[in-house]
Amino acid sequence: MTTKPASIRDVAERAGVSPATVSNVLGGRKPVNAALAERVREAARSLGYEADRAASLLRTGKARIIAVLVPDLDNPFFTSVVSAIETSLRDQGYEIIVASSNGSEATELSRLSAMLAWRPAGFVVLPCSDDFPARSRIEQAKIPYVIADRITRAPTADTVSVDNEDAGAIGARHLIENGHRNILVAASVLDLGNIRERCEGVAAVLAQQGLAASRIETGGDFETASARLSRWLDDNTPPTAILALTNFTTLGVLAALAERQIAIPQSISLIGFDDYAWMRARATPLTAISQPVQEIGEAIWARLKARIEGDTSPPAHIQLKCTLKVRASTASLSPTDSFSTGAV
Template identity: 45%
Template sequence: MKVKRLTNEVKRFAKRGAVSRITIKDVAAQAGVSIATVSNAFSGRKSVSPDIIQRVEEAARALGYQKNIAASQLRSGRVRVVGVLVPSLADTFFASLVSHLEELAEADGFQVLVATSRDDARHERAQLDALLGWKPSGLIAVPCTNQIPENLRREFPGLPMVLVDRIGEDDLPVDTVTVDNHTAGREAAEHVLDLGHRDILIAASVAALRPIAERIRGISGACHHHAGQPPRIIELGPEVETGAARLEAWLARNSHPTAVIAMTNVTTLAVLTAFAQRGIDIPGAVSLVGFDDYAWMTARKVPLSAVRQPIRDIAAAAWTRLMERMDGSEEAPARIVLEAPLQRRDSVGAVPA
């Protein structure tokens, strides 16, 4: 098809302005094929020759046609869209989780709508209302508190859903996927305790959140058993800059610990930032164990010891369970708990003399 002809068609439709949207009928006329052929070319449901597909795609691009996905899915009887709610995409853990879920969804023919709560309950309600307005086939959610949001509770059990990471303290019989946070915390503590550390600081984001609280409980139990004294705890919040500032202020007022165990990748970065600002050497002055193991942690001059959350496996478990629910499974709710092993590297050393 010649570009000149397409250009003329674009001009013709441009003159129509906002009078009407370009439809599949317009694309069919432009490509010189039937409406059914265009529909099959877009959906891939029936075999269409490559040259016809090319003609249809060229016509659609030239006319500025946008496929009405919602309408086509409603006609098919199933909306192949799932919602994903996470606290933040600035947090590498949640961004990676979303990325893996998108890959899995795409492989199964689903699209993903993502919303963030900003760790704010009011914003979470608004974002959930927006997601639910799309009538998704299912939902994977990381709530911003230990409770399932009320507007999500109202959708159960009609809407298939899986909770991830922050699995809450709720009696709603919903599928959950998390890691063994208690064991992860205990093993991180035992690692620094074995090297003689007794003055241990826990750098938490929000200590009351269940996964953080479970990690703290594991660390505290190990400290009590091996050292007979509890760790110190500081809350740094969910942002790196704010957390670093809080830790700097804390360090200015308190004696330095010999070891720090950070509860998230964000708090790990906050600790590193604060230590860099104050010239604190790792592990010469203070040992550090991070949480969430990423490539940058091994790329540092002193590679960081860190607890590795299996994000790909978490996403796969959540997606598999959601697919089973969307396919009508009525099995008892699954409580999937994955291991989060400690990666021992060079950021933990013996207690300074």
């Protein structure tokens, strides 16, 4: 009944060779006579043999595992990055172990330590803060790792991120071109470097026109974002356009505007961040700054794979461009320069 899974010995016996030969055939590290190899493969197939990862790991000291640590598994941006990595790895014999730091540096460190005990071949971290104090831990483990999303430049590690300044800039430019002068930037949390960079991108474009944007810090989650924006709208003269710098912030803005029955884009234009199906499934589809999630995943894996295979070139800092998806939530204010009208 309970037959334990076939071991390399069973395969060897059935093929009439030694375990070492089986390993060589299946691992492909040493040449083996073609006929013999075929016999081995046939035996392995018929026994349903799969190498025990534990034993393999113990011997080689390197697990065919990629550890991925993200700040939040309920944020679709992070899960979509995980998904993109997963599809990149799929056929390469690696598994993904995943954990969430829940936005806390302490759990970030503890989860990272726990995952490190598996001696993964590589590590991907989307840090929950710019400091990323857990870095030293991973550094001393001498494991290839990639920092993504949050830290654009690290002295000792490869990084993959988005060109955040440009992301802010393309949003700002679109609004300027449509005649907006009174713009509110809805940032989530200014402690984060990527958010600050997005702000700076906006500010730089506006400065060229001698303008400055108002700015509000909405906090991380959707409810407080909505509440804070509501309060802000009570206290200030409303802008003609809002630029949200985060997917949750986008939701917060939408909720606040809906609550106050402010029409988009008739009263206020809106640019959202990230690009999800729900942004399109609306009476007024959202203009959005779209992060290239798939490419981010691929870039992470490309870099990690190179390091795993021994690349020792200096740390690379990959920056990918966001693109603006122009839809109906941004309207043109001044008819003069409106050869491109936002509302289609």
